[in-house]
Amino acid sequence: MGTTLKNSIQLIIRHNTIVIFLIMLLVSAMMSDAFFTANNLSNLIRQLAPVGIVSMGMLLVILTGGIDLSVGSVVAMAGVLIALFSQSMPLSVAVLAALGSGVLAGAVSGYLVSYQKIAPFIATLALMTIVRGCGFIFSKGAPIMVDDQAAALTDFGSGRTLGIPNPAIVLFIVFAITAILLKYNVFGRILIATGSNEEAVHLSGIKVHLYKFSVYAIIGGLAALAGIISTARTSVGSPNLGVGMELDVIAAVVIGGTSLKGGKGSAINTFLGVLILGMMGNVMNLLDITAYSQQIIKGVIIILAVLLQRFQDK
C-alpha cells in the first residue's frame, strides 16, 4: 500500500514536466471554453513557433553548460534583413543571407566562449547589444514592410499545409531533428558529456572546443529562422522584435527540466516546456488577466517547476 503510493509519487516526480503539462491542459480547458477550439489551438502554436524554435537551440547550448542571451536581438536582426533583402534579391537567396547573418552572430559568440574562454553570459550579453544595434542600423530604426514582390514569404507565414500553420510545421521539424540528434547521434552524446565533465571529454580525444563553438552557431541560425518566420507571419521586419525573448526561451528550457549546469535535458521535455509556457500566456489572455499579473504568475510557475525538479535529483 505504502510502497505503491511512494512509487507513484516517484513516478510523478520523475516525469514532472509531462505532469505539469497535463495539469496545464486540464486547467486551460476548465478555465476557458474557448481554449480547445481549433482556432485557438492553431493560433497558439503559430505564435509559439519562434520561441519554440529558439528553445531547441537554447537546449543545446545549455546542455554544454552555456547560455545565449543574444537570441532576441538575432531574431530582430534577421527579421529586418529578410524584409530588406527580399526587396532586391530572389527569396531563396534572401532567406539564406538572413539565416547566414544569424549563424555569423552565433559564431562570434561561439568563438568568444569556446576559444577565448569568455564566460557565455558575458560574451552573449555583449552580442545581445551589438546585434540589436545592427538591427536598428540596417532598418534605420523603423519597421520595414515586406515588399509585394516577396508575397511568397507572407503567404508562407500565414498559410497552412494539411491544415497545420506553416510556422508550426517548421517548429515540429526543428524539434524532431533536435530530438533525434540528442538521442541517437554522436553529436548530442558529446554535448551532454561536455556539459557533465568537459575535462574528461577533452582527454578522451574529442574536439570539445569545436562542439561548444558549433552550438552557438546553431542557435544563431535557429534564432534567424525564428526571425524570418516572425516577419513572414506579420509582414513587417521590426528592429524592436524579440526584446526579452531570451528569458522566455530560457524559462521554457528550464521548465522542461534542463539543468542550467549542463549535461541533463531532453528535446521532448523542452518542447513541453514551450507548450506549458505558451498555454499559461494563452489562458491568462483568455481570462483577461492583466499583463502585469501575468508576469508575476509566470515567475511563480517557473520557481515551482524548478523546485519540483529538485526532488528528482535526489
Next chain:
Amino acid sequence: MENKSLTNRVELRNIAKSFGGVAALKDVTLKAMPGEIHALMGENGAGKSTLMKILSGVHQKDKGQIFIDGEEAHIKNTFDSKKLGIGIIYQEFSLVPDLSVAENIFLNRLGENGWWLKRKKLNQEAAGLIESIGFTIDPSVKVNRLSIAQQQVVEIAKALSENIKVLILDEPSAVLGPTEVLKLFDTLFKLKKNGVAIIYISHHLSEIFKIADRVTVIKDGTSSETLDVANTDKDTIIRMMLGRTLNAMFPPRETAVGKEVLRAENIGIAGKVKNVSLQVNEGEVLGIAGLVGSGRTETVRAIFAADKRTAGTVFIHEKKVAFASPVDAVKHGIGMVPENRKLQGVILSLPIKENISLTNLKGISNGLGFINAPKETGNADSLIKKLNIKAPNGDLATGKLSGGNQQKVVLAKWANTNCKVMIIDEPTRGVDVGAKVEIYKLINDLAAQGVATLVISSETAELMGICDRILVMREGQIQGELNKTEFTEENILRLSIGAH
C-alpha cells in the same frame, strides 16, 4: 560500572543498506576499541565505503544499530556524525576546489570568529596543522592548484582540525607515495596513543600488516569475524575477500620488444620538468617511478598535450609530431588513463556504456554519426565482463559504482580503442587484489598486441612486477634507468630520494 577502556569506542551492529532494491550491505558488524587501528577490507563493491558513509551520515542505514562509547547513536546527517566526534576522509575527494587550503581545512568553522575572515590567523593555524602531520603546503594556495597527494594531505588536516574520537580513512594511501604513506602512519600512531579509534580501509595488504591491530573483511555485504592481525597472514585475508586464492600477483609474460613507437626528447615544463627524454617500444612496458610531485604526471600529460610544455620534441614511429591538444595525440594512436578519475577519467552522471564509448565514437556509429545501439551495448557488455566490472549492466550511472569499479571503467575506455601507445597513470588506484591481477593481465595483453605502454605508479612492487624497464624521476628530472635485473625496491627508492 563498566570499565571504560573495555567499551568499544565505535560499534556497528548488524547494519543493512540497499540502494533501490539492490542490497549493498546485508549484515555487517564492526567494533573498534579506543586506540585501535581496525582495518576494513573487501573486494571492490563489497560495501566498505557505504558502511563508512552510514557512520558519517551521508547515507542512512535501513537496519541495525550504531553505538559510540557504548551509547546508541542516531546519525541522521553529517552534522550529527561530526558532533559525535567522527572524522572521515572520503575515498573521493570532498574539498572545495576554488577555496584556499586554509579555508578548506576550517570550512565548517569559518563563521565562528565573527563575520570577517581572519586570513592571517587561519593560514597560520592551517600551516601548523599541516606541519604537525609532517608536510609543508602553502595554506593560502587554492586547492585546485595542488597535486592529488597534496589534496589528500589537506583532507587529513581537515579531519584532524577537530577533536575526534573516531577517524575513518577510506583508501587514504591510494593517492600517496611511499614516503607520504609513512608520514601518514606516524600521524595515525599519534592519534592511536590519544585513544582515537581508527578505521582504515585499504587494498594494500602490506599496509594492514604494518599498522592494523585487527581486521574485518566484508564479502558480498556481510562481515566476517574479526581477526587479530598478529595471528593471520595475507593468504587468509585474500581468501576471505575473494573466496579463492591467488596463484600469482603478477602474471608472467613473454616480452617481445619491437621497434620504437614513442620517443620524447628533452621535455621541459617551466618550473616542473626539465630535460626529460624517454622512449617506448612496441610490446614494451616502461615504468616511471618517483615520489609524488616528482614530475611524472606532468611529463606524460605534456606528451599527451593535455598541458603545454615549454621545451622538447615528441616522435611517433621516428616522425616528429606536434600535438596541439589531446585530440591530435589520440589521432596518432596515444591513449591516456589520467591520474584523477573523478575529474578527468569518467563522467559520473553518464551510464557506464557511454563512458566506455567516448574514446571510440566512430566505432559505434555510422558515417552520419548515428549510434548503433546494439553494437554499443554489446561492446560495453563484453568489456564489463572482461574487466569484471561489478554492475548489473552498462546502463548504470558510473557514479553509482564503487571506486575501484570506476577505475576499471576508465581502463575499459581505452581498452576499447586501437591505441599504439597507452599511458596509464596509476593503473590500479583503488582496485582490489583480485582485480589488480586482471588489470595486469590486461596490460600484458596490450603489450602482446604490440602496444607500447607507459605506466606511472607509486607502488614500487607493481612497477617491478609488470615493467620491462623503469625510469626513476626526482624533482622533475630523470635520475636513472633500471633494467629488469636491477629492479629492487632499494634501487628505486635510492634514485627517487636522490641518495647516493
